[in-house]
Amino acid sequence: xxxxxxxxxxxxxxxxxxxxxxxxxxxxxxxxxxxxxxxxxxxxxxxxxxxxxxxxxxxxxxxxxxxxxxxxxxxxxx
Numbered sequence: 001x002x003x004x005x006x007x008x009x010x011x012x013x014x015x016x017x018x019x020x021x022x023x024x025x026x027x028x029x030x031x032x033x034x035x036x037x038x039x040x041x042x043x044x045x046x047x048x049x050x051x052x053x054x055x056x057x058x059x060x061x062x063x064x065x066x067x068x069x070x071x072x073x074x075x076x077x078x
Contacts, residue, residue: 024062028055
């Protein structure tokens with residue numbers, strides 16, 4: 001990469017918030033808690049396992065949208 005490309009990437013990375021408690025993370029933590037509740041407290045193991053897959057999906061979608069945001073920022077800086 002060239003010097004200007006490196007600087008653009010660093011500037012773009014700094015523009016994106018680095019707060020770790022995004023709504024997606026909170027929803028994922030909540031769904032893990034819900035899965036544990038269904039699995040252990042209510043004894044509904046099948047529902048607990050089903051809900052246990054939600055965090056992966058939520059975080060994957062959040063990652064996709066964050067990457068799209070980064071891509072748009074990089075394209076507008078050029």
